[in-house]
Amino acid sequence: MSDEADDLPDGLETRRRRRWTGLIGLTFSRWWQRASGTTAGRIISTVAAVALTIAFLLVVTGIALSLADGGMTAADDATVRITPEDQSTLSSVDGVEGPRLGATNERASEIRAHDGVAHASPVLIETGRLEVADSDPQTVRLVGVVSDDEPRTVAGLPTDRLEAGDPHYANGSYDGSRAGEIVLSRTAADRLDASAGDEVTVLTGPVRSANLSMTVTAVAETDGGEDGAPVALVHASELQSLSGAADGQLADRMVVWGDDDDARSAAADAYPDASVAVTGTADPTALFDDGLAFATSVIALVVGVTICASFVATTMGMTVDEDRRTLAVLESIGVPARGRLAVIAISTGITTLVGSFVGVGLGAAGIAAVNAAASATVAPGAVAQFHPLFVPYGIAVALLSGLVAVPYPLAVAARTSVLAEVGR
Numbered sequence: 001m002s003d004e005a006d007d008l009p010d011g012l013e014t015r016r017r018r019r020w021t022g023l024i025g026l027t028f029s030r031w032w033q034r035a036s037g038t039t040a041g042r043i044i045s046t047v048a049a050v051a052l053t054i055a056f057l058l059v060v061t062g063i064a065l066s067l068a069d070g071g072m073t074a075a076d077d078a079t080v081r082i083t084p085e086d087q088s089t090l091s092s093v094d095g096v097e098g099p100r101l102g103a104t105n106e107r108a109s110e111i112r113a114h115d116g117v118a119h120a121s122p123v124l125i126e127t128g129r130l131e132v133a134d135s136d137p138q139t140v141r142l143v144g145v146v147s148d149d150e151p152r153t154v155a156g157l158p159t160d161r162l163e164a165g166d167p168h169y170a171n172g173s174y175d176g177s178r179a180g181e182i183v184l185s186r187t188a189a190d191r192l193d194a195s196a197g198d199e200v201t202v203l204t205g206p207v208r209s210a211n212l213s214m215t216v217t218a219v220a221e222t223d224g225g226e227d228g229a230p231v232a233l234v235h236a237s238e239l240q241s242l243s244g245a246a247d248g249q250l251a252d253r254m255v256v257w258g259d260d261d262d263a264r265s266a267a268a269d270a271y272p273d274a275s276v277a278v279t280g281t282a283d284p285t286a287l288f289d290d291g292l293a294f295a296t297s298v299i300a301l302v303v304g305v306t307i308c309a310s311f312v313a314t315t316m317g318m319t320v321d322e323d324r325r326t327l328a329v330l331e332s333i334g335v336p337a338r339g340r341l342a343v344i345a346i347s348t349g350i351t352t353l354v355g356s357f358v359g360v361g362l363g364a365a366g367i368a369a370v371n372a373a374a375s376a377t378v379a380p381g382a383v384a385q386f387h388p389l390f391v392p393y394g395i396a397v398a399l400l401s402g403l404v405a406v407p408y409p410l411a412v413a414a415r416t417s418v419l420a421e422v423g424r
Contacts, residue, residue, distance in 0.1 A: 116262025
């Protein structure tokens with residue numbers, strides 16, 4: 001007797017495990033029959049709604065990530081990129097401009113002296129107004145760099161079309177000769193109706209004598225193709241003087257070329273409190289450092305979960321209402337209430353999970369389509385980025401939506417009784 005009593009709990013546990021295994025198998029079987037049978041419409045529509053919602057979420061998040069990562073002007077072929085952290089910033093106009101690096105010209109020179117580093121340059125980005133002759137001024141994104149003799153790319157444009165070095169810097173005095181050179185993107189040149197050799201006036205104020213004249217050394221195609229944003233390269237120190245960033249040698253970031261480890265080490269030595277990242281990969285943590293990008297991604301998340309949960313709740317509730325007889329049969333053969341409700345919860349989870357897989361694929365395709373459309377119209381490169389973390393993110397959001405939605409179909413199922421269904 002004692003041996004039988006000791007074996008009883010194991011027997012109960014085994015029966016319980018078999019019962020739950022059977023319920024899960026039954027749920028998967030019925031879901032597949034519905035999805036592949038004549039009544040597949042509602043399942044397919046639910047999966048499609050989840051997939052489209054997740055795809056929309058990933059596309060918006062990809063655009064936000066690209067925005068936080070620097071957008072079009074961050075298109076360079078550097079090895080390492082140095083950007084300021086919020087707690088270690090210098091800004092020429094506090095509260096107006098974003099955080100900037102200080103002493104960039106001086107520290108770029110120090111980085112270039114490290115072994116394994118081929119070149120380093122500050123990158124300053126300002127919006128300016130340019131005109132050719134007496135034509136209408138056009139807004140152009142000016143990017144200040146320090147070039148060398150090697151072919152390199154910053155903001156999608158070749159830096160070697162500028163004179164090597166930065167003579168106006170003059171070891172920090174900013175009284176050296178001005179090179180007066182500018183490299184225009186194709187879009188900027190078309191807007192200005194300018195070509196190589198033309199004189200371009202950079203408007204700095206209402207008095208024409210104070211404006212600066214520059215010579216177009218080249219009109220270059222950006223990396224994104226024939227069309228793109230109106231961008232122009234100039235010498236860093238000249239743009240610093242023009243914008244008021246010479247006081248503090250400010251720049252938006254620093255780019256370094258060379259061996260990965262050596263460039264990263266030199267960058268970390270020069271800016272121990274800044275963010276040093278190897279280029280070529282998107283950094284999802286950048287979303288948390290950019291207020292607009294973070295707000296955009298959060299809004300997309302809230303909207304996505306709300307829409308997805310609402311649709312799943314409605315359609316699964318209607319499915320449960322049509323499936324009352326199956327639930328009554330389960331009750332009649334002794335399946336407890338929690339077992340019957342588990343069938344509904346598992347069905348909802350399967351639907352949202354399948355939708356999330358499809359949505360991740362559509363999201364990746366959507367990001368590629370957005371980049372293709374942007375490159376053909378307004379952008380010199382990618383305006384949205386896909387990161388491998390988007391895969392678990394999309395699945396997690398879909399499952400969260402299913403979790404939010406499941407109480408409604410469970411409430412519908414809980415009102416089902418075997419007596420009522422037999423009476424029908």
